[in-house]
Structure formats: C-alpha cells, structure tokens
Amino acid sequence: QVQLVESGGGLVQAGVSLRLACAASGRTSSSYAMGWFRQAPGKQRAFVAAIAWSGAGPDYADSVKGRFTISRDNAKNTVYLQMNSLKPEDTAVYYCAASARYGSNLKISSNYDSWGQGTQVTVSK
Numbered sequence: 457q458v459q460l461v462e463s464g465g466g467l468v469q470a471g472v473s474l475r476l477a478c479a480a481s482g483r484t485s486s487s488y489a490m491g492w493f494r495q496a497p498g499k500q501r502a503f504v505a506a507i508a509w510s511g512a513g514p515d516y517a518d519s520v521k522g523r524f525t526i527s528r529d530n531a532k533n534t535v536y537l538q539m540n541s542l543k544p545e546d547t548a549v550y551y552c553a554a555s556a557r558y559g560s561n562l563k564i565s566s567n568y569d570s571w572g573q574g575t576q577v578t579v580s581k
C-alpha cells in the first residue's frame with residue numbers, strides 16, 4: 457500500500473494558475489499509475505487526469521483538457537497537477553490516487569488502490 461498526501465490547494469481568482477502536488481510514501485517501488493479526481497459539493501467524485509508510471513499517455517477529462525497538465529517525478533515520488541486558466545467550476549476538493557492495476561481504465565475511481573485525503577481548491581469569480 458502507498459500513502460498519498462496532497463498539497464497546493466487554496467483560494468484563487470478565476471484565470472490564475474495553481475499547482476497541486478501529491479507526495480507518495482510507503483511501497484513506492486511499485487509501478488503505480490497516478491490519477492487526480494475532484495469532488496464538488498453535492499456532486500460525485502469525477503476523473504480529472506491520469507498518468508502511467510513511465511509518464512506515458514496522460515489522459516484528461518474533457519473539461520480540463522488544454523488547461524491542466526499532469527506530470528510526475530519518480531525520483532521524488534511526486535505527481536503534480538498544473539492548473540491554468542482556472543474557472544469557478546473548477547472549485548472542488550482534489551484527490552490524488554494510485555493504481556497498481558496494470559492496464560485498467562484509469563478514468564474509473566474503483567480501479568485505484570490508494571487515495572490521499574484531498575486538498576481544497578476554490579476559484580472565485
């Protein structure tokens with residue numbers, strides 16, 4: 457099992473950028489794919505972005521494509537989510553997650569094995 461801790465959330469105005477980080481500890485020698493999900497008040501947790509262990513094939517939700525970038529630094533056991541041109545509808549608690557299920561659909565939350573505690577991102581108009 458891997459432990460995940462998110463950081464970097466906050467209150468920002470629309471149009472600015474924010475970078476989230478997710479630090480992994482524990483069984484980090486495993487080849488985990490990493491994902492970011494978000495949950496807005498009154499809504500279900502939704503896929504945002506995912507990246508394989510090698511860094512290949514980043515995938516994004518349509519709502520963030522072109523604005524958000526997921527990346528990882530395996531030497532630091534950290535995955536990042538660079539969020540540009542933030543909109544009020546991006547307001548949510550953002551969670552990072554790790555999946556050891558090779559070849560699984562990383563857009564599905566049940567395919568992840570470990571989750572962080574979440575970090576709040578609030579975007580004002």
